[in-house]
Amino acid sequence: MLTLSMQEFLDVLAGKSATPGGGSVAALNGALGAALVTMVCNLTIGKKKYAAAEADMQAIKAEAERLQAELAAMIAADSAAFDKVMAAFGLPRNTDAGKQTRSRAIQAALKEATIVPLNTARACAKVLTLCKPVAEKGNTNSLSDVGAGAQAAAAGLKSAALNVLINLGGLKDADFAARAEAELRDILAAHENLADEVYQLVKATM
Amino acid sequence: MLTLSMQEFLDVLAGKSATPGGGSVAALNGALGAALVTMVCNLTIGKKKYAAAEADMQAIKAEAERLQAELAAMIAADSAAFDKVMAAFGLPRNTDAGKQTRSRAIQAALKEATIVPLNTARACAKVLTLCKPVAEKGNTNSLSDVGAGAQAAAAGLKSAALNVLINLGGLKDADFAARAEAELRDILAAHENLADEVYQLVKATM
Numbered sequence: 359m360l361t362l363s364m365q366e367f368l369d370v371l372a373g374k375s376a377t378p379g380g381g382s383v384a385a386l387n388g389a390l391g392a393a394l395v396t397m398v399c400n401l402t403i404g405k406k407k408y409a410a411a412e413a414d415m416q417a418i419k420a421e422a423e424r425l426q427a428e429l430a431a432m433i434a435a436d437s438a439a440f441d442k443v444m445a446a447f448g449l450p451r452n453t454d455a456g457k458q459t460r461s462r463a464i465q466a467a468l469k470e471a472t473i474v475p476l477n478t479a480r481a482c483a484k485v486l487t488l489c490k491p492v493a494e495k496g497n498t499n500s501l502s503d504v505g506a507g508a509q510a511a512a513a514g515l516k517s518a519a520l521n522v523l524i525n526l527g528g529l530k531d532a533d534f535a536a537r538a539e540a541e542l543r544d545i546l547a548a549h550e551n552l553a554d555e556v557y558q559l560v561k562a563t564m
Numbered sequence: 565m566l567t568l569s570m571q572e573f574l575d576v577l578a579g580k581s582a583t584p585g586g587g588s589v590a591a592l593n594g595a596l597g598a599a600l601v602t603m604v605c606n607l608t609i610g611k612k613k614y615a616a617a618e619a620d621m622q623a624i625k626a627e628a629e630r631l632q633a634e635l636a637a638m639i640a641a642d643s644a645a646f647d648k649v650m651a652a653f654g655l656p657r658n659t660d661a662g663k664q665t666r667s668r669a670i671q672a673a674l675k676e677a678t679i680v681p682l683n684t685a686r687a688c689a690k691v692l693t694l695c696k697p698v699a700e701k702g703n704t705n706s707l708s709d710v711g712a713g714a715q716a717a718a719a720g721l722k723s724a725a726l727n728v729l730i731n732l733g734g735l736k737d738a739d740f741a742a743r744a745e746a747e748l749r750d751i752l753a754a755h756e757n758l759a760d761e762v763y764q765l766v767k768a769t770m
Contacts, residue, residue: 380712506586
């Protein structure tokens with residue numbers, strides 16, 4: 359999916375197929391946020407005025423580059439997981455054995471389709487936590503960029519959350535579902551206001 | 565810029581150049597939101613269960629397709645506008661005539677670099693208003709997709725807002741700056757809670 363041009367991705371997204379959909383856009387938004395964090399680090403590192411922040415910016419850049427690669431891979435992984443769910447629902451159910459095989463396949467696919475956006479949510483949250491120190495210590499000429507990065511990462515987090523929740527509903531493994539929902543709730547609560555904080559921080563300097 | 569692959573765009577975004585930056589990501593997020601609205605319309609149109617919403621979905625789809633094209637064009641337009649600002653700042657100022665030419669070029673470039681993200685903000689706001697009726701009347705299997713579309717459009721709106729504000733600061737035309745700021749404030753106020761409303765609407769059905 360990463361080899362598609364931007365125009366092709368937008369068009370295939372808008373098309374009649376359910377994939378790629380919101381889960382892939384969630385991962386893309388996380389990757390866009392990470393890329394903007396890296397960019398602002400790049401525009402800060404090596405500048406005399408920001409020498410005091412140099413070590414922080416280097417560490418944040420390394421983490422943002424790792425997260426960008428991780429989230430970029432999830433763009434396709436999310437669509438693949440959803441396609442597996444659809445394929446499982448399409449399995450034959452005209453015999454008892456077929457019904458059991460189908461049900462097991464659906465449950466396995468739904469678990470994967472929950473784990474992928476949960477991983478996306480976790481990674482988007484990490485991108486969000488990187489935005490604040492960059493907004494505080496990074497190149498002030500690039501503040502709107504880290505503000506946009508935080509907005510993208512927050513959109514990714516909430517979009518991924520909806521994709522976790524929509525798949526949790528069909529899961530029969532109540533323990534797994536409860537653990538996933540609790541972790542998602544914790545991630546959302548811990549990062550809920552971060553994008554707004556960065557937005558206000560950036561706006562206050564203008 | 566639309567001919568770059570997704571991976572290339574992410575990498576050039578993360579790179580050492582200030583463009584593309586947050587303004588281009590703002591427009592991209594609006595386009596992603598519009599594409600997701602179109603997708604959910606496509607997955608609703610023609611289905612017996614949603615026959616009552618058919619006309620609405622057709623109209624929303626046409627508008628979303630228009631907005632996607634408009635916002636996709638703004639991805640490159642925003643970077644071009646910022647590059648012009650940088651080029652104007654780079655003009656010679658070793659003579660009085662040169663100083664005046666440079667100052668006029670900076671002001672003209674800053675106006676354009678304000679108008680482009682203001683247009684992006686306006687278009688993202690329109691995408692946001694399309695999300696709610698789609699969440700209410702569209703295919704319920706695709707609710708998380710329109711939820712993600714609303715998150716992307718809201719991120720685009722707020723990111724574009726930061727890009728308007730950062731350029732307004734340098735403008736000498738106080739009337740123009742006041743009008744732009746007032747319009748931005750109105751757009752933000754009118755659409756502030758829409759993405760959250762859609763998020764809660766989607767979440768409530770899960």
